[in-house]
Amino acid sequence: xxxxxxxxxxxxxxxxxxxxxxxxxxxxxxxxxxxxxxxxxxxxxxxxxxxxxxxxxxxxxxxxxxxxxxxxxxxxxxxxxxxxxxxxxxxxxxxxxxxxxxxxxxxxxxxxxxxxxxxxxxxxxxxxxxxxxxxxxxxxxxxxxxxxxxxxxxxxxxxxxxxxxxxxxxxxxxxxxxxxxxxxxxxxxxxxxxxxxxxxx
Numbered sequence: 001x002x003x004x005x006x007x008x009x010x011x012x013x014x015x016x017x018x019x020x021x022x023x024x025x026x027x028x029x030x031x032x033x034x035x036x037x038x039x040x041x042x043x044x045x046x047x048x049x050x051x052x053x054x055x056x057x058x059x060x061x062x063x064x065x066x067x068x069x070x071x072x073x074x075x076x077x078x079x080x081x082x083x084x085x086x087x088x089x090x091x092x093x094x095x096x097x098x099x100x101x102x103x104x105x106x107x108x109x110x111x112x113x114x115x116x117x118x119x120x121x122x123x124x125x126x127x128x129x130x131x132x133x134x135x136x137x138x139x140x141x142x143x144x145x146x147x148x149x150x151x152x153x154x155x156x157x158x159x160x161x162x163x164x165x166x167x168x169x170x171x172x173x174x175x176x177x178x179x180x181x182x183x184x185x186x187x188x189x190x191x192x193x194x195x196x197x198x199x200x201x
Contacts, residue, residue, distance in 0.1 A: 011065055011192045018064060025057050025064035029109040032066045036111075047071045048078045054109050061193060063107030068123055073097050099129040099174060102164045125189050130173040134166030148175065157183045159190055
């Protein structure tokens with residue numbers, strides 16, 4: 001099994017391993033992929049599985065961190081099923097959703113596998129778009145909260161983090177969603193994501 005390190009390590013610990021040369025950028029991706037393939041026949045948690053590893057990830061806050069995508073998030077090379085278990089499905093989008101692009105820019109190694117259940121053992125948190133578009137100019141209105149409603153209905157902890165900037169220079173937020181009653185873990189991961197990469201201030 002491809003597992004040269006503890007898969008439960010914190011993101012900051014993995015970043016330190018990259019800096020020291022103890023790990024390579026796709027190590028965590030391969031370890032997660034093998035674990036998923038071993039357990040998927042029993043768990044049945046994934047709507048679609050990528051056929052090959054992603055390109056080497058860019059340097060960034062999430063370099064080499066494997067990320068699963070909920071099956072309501074559009075990607076170019078995987079189907080979108082909207083949580084229907086394949087009953088309703090489109091083969092792929094013309095463009096990746098803005099969230100997918102932001103994740104790639106921050107160096108995340110998307111498993112490029114679409115998550116159908118909310119949480120499984122291998123997933124600590126989910127990153128999702130906060131809104132359909134960037135923040136409007138001025139303080140008279142906010143963006144549509146459509147993407148926040150599902151997590152509220154599920155009763156899971158959720159927070160917003162700035163992970164980029166839109167065309168007006170304003171922060172673009174993403175939601176970080178944790179499992180039920182795992183608020184402390186969610187906050188700890190959020191604090192880690194907001195730390196600068198090693199060697200930067």
